[in-house]
Amino acid sequence: MSYHEKVYDITRQIPVGKFSTYGSIADYLHLGSARMVGWALKQIDFMDDSIPAHRVLNSKGELSGRNAFPTPETMQVRLEMEGIKVKNWKVVDYDGCYWHPQELDEL
Template sequence: MKPETYTFFQNVHDVARLIPKGRVTNYGAIAKYLGAPRSSRMVGYAMNAAAGDDTIPAHRVVNRNGLLTGRMHFNTPHHMQELLEKEGIEIKGHQVIQLEKYFWDPMQELLR
């Protein structure tokens, strides 16, 4: 992994650690916060790499429509959903219900 990729992944993981329990954000919101708005896919790669790391709440990062697109990178395909439901987030058909209710925007929450 290139040093700049490693640093980007570390920055993504640092933001993910700030997502409160019971809230979710998306790949694009993290990319925008990090000043790389066209790097949503790289944020996804960083989250996939973190799926087995208990110190990074990768389960709280979904796609822009609230779909649990990273679920295949967890121990089981249902583990991501189970973690979110345990935090009180409603999921149906692998998608966060009422995404706007649970959405955490780092641009709003961290730049106050």
């Protein structure tokens, strides 16, 4: 299983109304670099739109990948539809919506 698939696998498991970050995913999968997560995610839009890539943000809760979507607003609109408030390209309630893949092991 390539690391892209692992990234997609984790991304698909992010709960609705929550978001995760490149760093936490890279850390959970032991990729050694958050850049790899971002790289893997940008490959998605043209191969599988069932992956909620909009729920993966940078360490500050900012929508750094908005430009890779059809329109920059797509990412924010999807997040707000799921209940995550976004202001000036960043999550308002960071601590309240943050989700770490580590929680998969605690179930």
